[in-house]
Amino acid sequence: MVSDPLAVLVLLAAVVVVSLKLEARFPLFRSLGAALVGILLGMVLSNAGIIPGMSSVYEFLHSTGVSVGIVLILLSVDLRTMVQAGPSMLAAFGLGAVGTATGAIVAGLMLQDAIGDETWKLTGQFTGTYTGGGMNFAALGQAFGTSSNLFTAAIAADVILTAFWMAACLAVPVLLGKRGGSEAAAPSAEVSDKPMTLERLLYSSGRPLLLADAAALVAIAAGTVWGAGALARVMPFLPEVLWLTTLSLVAAQVPAIKRLAGAAVLGNYLVLLFLASNGAQSVVANIVRVGPAVFYFACITVACHGVVLFGFGRLFKMDLGTLAIASQANIGGAASAMAMASARGYGDRLLPGVAVGLFGYAVGNYLGFAVAALMQNLLSS
Template sequence: MIQSPLALVAAIAGVVVLALWLERRRVPGLWKLGATLLAIAIGGVLSNTGLVPPASPIYQAITGPVTDLAIVWLLLAVNLADLRKAGGAMLVAFGIAVAGTALGAFAGAFLFGNAVGDETWKLAGALTGTYSGGSLNFTAVSRAVDMSDALFVGATAADNVVTGLWLAACVVLPRWIGRYYPAPASSEAVPPGPATDHSSQDSSPDDDESAHPLFAGASVSTHQVAILVAAGFAIVIASRAVAAITPGINPVLWLTTLALAAGHVMPSGAKRGALQLGNLALLFFFVVIGIYSRIAEVLAVGVQVLFYALFVVAVHGVLLFLAGRFLRVDIGTLCVASQASVGGPGSALAVAVAGGWRSLILPGILVGLLGYALGTYAGMGIAGALRGFGF
């Protein structure tokens, strides 16, 4: 068993590298799982085979400050001022998509509450967060409500399955129901490219991230990395200081708010590389979650979590596409907005590319980043409301 703290850090870092490599190299049967689920699975193998200890101060550091830094770095990339470029139709569609997610999570608690148990309100909040902008919000809300490790892993697995299914649905739906909606403004073909965020379909292993619209111009210098590290620690420390004097407000909300505020005052050049750093730090968190997981506990979570996640996305989809039909929003905008909500900016990009909607690439990415900003608030709101109902 690995006992040395330094060796544990090296092992966790090695798992992150392996997860990314398996995702990018199209290893049969593995790469489609995505780096997130691979990191959790490999971490679980290390733990359940006794290669790493079940508890360590290293794990606490990663699930605490390191994860806080991941949230900060990802949110620094959000600039709400850019939303004017997204256009009114995309913003309206995204708003309806998020409302559908919240409605589905809230209603689902009454349907699945008995099966899920005492953590129903926590799961509802996490599902609201993740289907309002991506895995960043899932992680933030889950930590804020102190979700059990077994439920976190089970919900993550269900989330990946549902997100993948819905991504595929949004690719084929225009062929099935597109005739009932206005045509997208642009159906110009675009070269295929990777999508990098939430789901198991979120990256293409053969492409270079530097050519990706989400990471364009992301080459960073040592000075820029130093700025991001310093800013990240400063925001984490400041959020904890503010939370200490406002005990009625969850610290994660302060972390989110301060990171968003900092992202709007920092020069854009100083924020370059923030997405990469954030995604990397988040993978360390997922490895530790895998280590914390025991197979028996994960299996005990049961299939009800998958059904709950399916129900949330089903309500989201029905509300969005019915409202879109009534408001005469084109099918491309609806599909891209839905993926920005359910899967994040990378999934929105993937659907825009698959549909050949070049004009929707930037709007999709922008509202996906808006989901990063809003998802944690939405998730905490639904969790708090359901807790008030006695869940």
């Protein structure tokens, strides 16, 4: 097994290269998208024992790496194009939260005998983490005093389910979208006479990337990530990702920064690396070690979330892309919503997806506490 961090990074970078080449050359992989192909290849490498399920490279990509990617992509966002899809995204997010809470309660009632006295804690934690991302999981676990064994097992199950669900959401617009429709179309890297929208900027800057531009982008992105962290430490009542998004969007409206070429391309590359590492962390053998009951709990919760969100969403004739991004905002948080929007080229829904992801951080703990209290009462009655 390759364990050296630099060697692991080399293989992840190779996964991204292969994914992009397959997407460009073959219709099947083009419909799947480089992001989904990268996740699957990462899973293959880790489950075949070629790369580890845990690495400092993954930790970097899931923290600083994806943060820099978010900044670079947001530097290409024009706020004037973001007014659409807001209400529908919020409605989809609400549906997803209801589905998550329902699924966690159903899972708790079904598996209470297998999990034991801490079932209500797990119910609250999975409600919180699948409403607004993993940040809520740790906070609720600490508040509930969840045992270390259950906490560790649940985290492992969460990592696996989050990666699988990202892959599922990337595939949904292809599998359920109308044949030949815009929802099933993959982004194109080819340059044409059409305006360079964010979807196209993710694959091509449209003009040469100059060294001066690249240097400026690195300085801006690194400075933004550092500044967001500093502000979060001074004013901890707001999460770091909120500061990160705000600073990035403010910078993106500066004319001189708007003229810099290549921000979205570089950011998209980091997002693809992040997704490949997400797949690599999904070692299927971990399912045995975390305990079937906890894994089933996560599966039931996510399955109910998906049924409610996509079932009622399609019943109300909501857009598949919006539903998929809202689902990622629920399950993985703002970063996953960003990754989903970037990977599928949903430029007009990128900022609304990040916004509801941030909203999930705020409401996830409250909903988690409420559902945990409800489950505790149900189990004690």
